[in-house]
Amino acid sequence: MANKKLTKKQEKFVDLMVYQDYNQTKCAHLAGYENPTVSATRLLNYKEYGHVQEKIRQFKAIQRTKNEITYEGIAKKLGEIRDVALADGSYGPAVTAEIARAKLAGLMVDRKELKIHKIDSMSRNQLEIRLKELVQEHQIVLGSAEEVKEVEEEKVSLVQKDLEESLREEIVEETLNTEEYAKALDPDSLEDNLPEE
Numbered sequence: 001m002a003n004k005k006l007t008k009k010q011e012k013f014v015d016l017m018v019y020q021d022y023n024q025t026k027c028a029h030l031a032g033y034e035n036p037t038v039s040a041t042r043l044l045n046y047k048e049y050g051h052v053q054e055k056i057r058q059f060k061a062i063q064r065t066k067n068e069i070t071y072e073g074i075a076k077k078l079g080e081i082r083d084v085a086l087a088d089g090s091y092g093p094a095v096t097a098e099i100a101r102a103k104l105a106g107l108m109v110d111r112k113e114l115k116i117h118k119i120d121s122m123s124r125n126q127l128e129i130r131l132k133e134l135v136q137e138h139q140i141v142l143g144s145a146e147e148v149k150e151v152e153e154e155k156v157s158l159v160q161k162d163l164e165e166s167l168r169e170e171i172v173e174e175t176l177n178t179e180e181y182a183k184a185l186d187p188d189s190l191e192d193n194l195p196e197e
Helices: 008-019 024-031 036-045 047-067 071-088 091-105 124-138 145-185 187-193
Strands: none
Touching: 008 024, 008 036, 008 047, 024 036, 036 047, 071 091
């Protein structure tokens, strides 16, 4: 079957499958098949069309080789980019291309260090110091449940006192405003405030 020649429609189908971004039905339709869905399925799956399938595999392998990324290809391309950038007087891109070539060759390595503090590697003294730092930083109260309850009650009573004080001030202001309003409405005080004729 490998010696079997492709028909014109099969050649067109193979070319479309390899070089175009179409699905198999569209390739069969463009190749001129009357029932493209059935024809494409047969061409790609049936043993009697093994020569078509083999030709597709061969062309795809050639295509992959053409587009293959190799060390030499990348190094060459980066060298060309560097040379063009230098000729234009663009030193920044030239340096960037040269750095990329050096990294590609393994001559330069981006080095990043991550420091992770693990409890397992800390001594007891280091743990106690770190714990104290965290307690102070986040204002954490440590102690028994009774002590925590007392602290919470103190906080609540302080907040309550602040609220009561604010309310007293508002009540006093409200009372003063009401007295001034009442005085303004008092007919005796109105006569006192009228201009003399």
